[in-house]
Amino acid sequence: MKVLIATEKPFAAVAVDGMRKVIEEAGAELVLLEKYTDRKDLLAAVADVDALIIRSDKVDGEVLAAAPKLKVVVRAGAGYDNVDLEAATERGVCVQNTPGQNSNAVAELVFGLAVMMCRNMYNGTSGSELKDKTLGIQAFGQVGRNVARIARGFEMNVSALDPYCPDNVMEDAGVSPVHSVKELYRNNKVVSIHIPATPETRKSIGYELIMSMPKGGLLINTARKEVIDEEGLIKALDERADIKYAADVAPDRAAEIKERFGDRVFFTPKKMGAQTSEANINAGIAAARQVISFLTTGEERFRVNK
Ligand code: 3PG
Known part of the structure; x- marks a missing residue:
């Protein structure tokens, strides 16, 4: 064999x-x-x-x-x-x-990215803290659950969206269940994406959802680049100078996005979550x-x- x-x-x-x-x-x-x-x-x-x-x-x-x-x-x-x-x-x-075997590693990276983005890439300017901020977790699978566990240590207010996960599982983890993607993006300053790339999820996160995020919104994607509608992302970053995007899965137009939006965006050079x-x-x-x-x-x- x-x-x-x-x-x-x-x-x-x-x-x-x-x-x-x-x-x-x-x-x-x-x-x-x-x-x-x-x-x-x-x-x-x-x-x-x-x-x-x-x-x-x-x-x-x-x-x-x-x-x-x-x-x-x-x-x-x-x-x-x-x-x-x-x-x-x-x-x-x-x-x-x-x-589940690599989920803690991915979840830890979410917070590595979150802190770095909230501290303006450590550029010396005054940033913000995660404590008491709202965190929305998109999909409450193995990675999402680890993100929720770590978020408790940061004292964040956590909610999650997952049509495949019963509300009581989230509630037992101290997480408020959310039942629509619009609600998730509208109500959370930080959103962390953990959905798989499927025909249904491809390009499902774009202009409208990103534009609906609260002031100073931070979107973190350690899932797949395919779930983002890049055109919509670019348009939203262009119109909302307060929005930030960090991804472990660099978009196809990463160089152009970096060039246009500087320290408001960050992409790992290779998928590093796991x-x-x-x-x-x-x-x-x-x-x-x-x-x-x-x-x-x-x-x-x-x-x-x-
Ligand atoms: C996964 O789906 O398990 C992660 O995206 C990790 O992917 P990798 O093994 O290519 O790092």
Whole structure:
């Protein structure tokens, strides 16, 4: 059995060591493809593997067609919008994710970005504090719940929107449930986005929602760039000099936006939310265990292509 770890953005070495241990102790062989820049390298590497572990690496029909022995793909992380689920299902390939394993890392980054933006990028001018400010969490999944937990320490007033989460789960976490996206943006000075990229959410956050934010509004996106309508974002930033936007997932027009809006916007150079050794170890080892369980017992609890 051959297991390929293909990560354009590599895991910490300590995570790879742990994954190697899980894979080799099960009698399987680990093949490592890190920091590849040419898709051809991925297409060649999948040719004879039984299992594939990835991060945000794109696994589409072409990759699946180049991997005739492939049985399982595990996305070490939460979002699986980078995998063509339909093509995988057609080829009988099980696709899984590792929900929750990197969520604390992403949530901590939300506050790293929030403090930096509230302190005007540490440029020496007087900024503002998070204490007593309103925070709206868009989607109360694993990351959203960690954001709420950390926000309690900052003494923020937290509310959340999530049609898939019962109100009492939010209330038990000290969070006020909100039932419309308009209400979420209108009533919160800081909004943190945690929705996945799906056909329904693509470009769903744009001009009107951003314009409806209170004075001094800060929008933080550690989810996916695709959920933002970039035209609308630019128009809102242009018309509202008090609005700020920080993203771990740089927009397509990042350079232009940075040039026009300076210190009111910030983008990490690479998606960094899950890039901690702890998150790499958690998600990477969970992925390795899930691969081995699937190959040896058919376990598919975390399957996402039903
Ligand atoms: C996720 O969906 O788990 C995060 O966006 C992390 O993605 P990454 O593994 O590419 O850093």
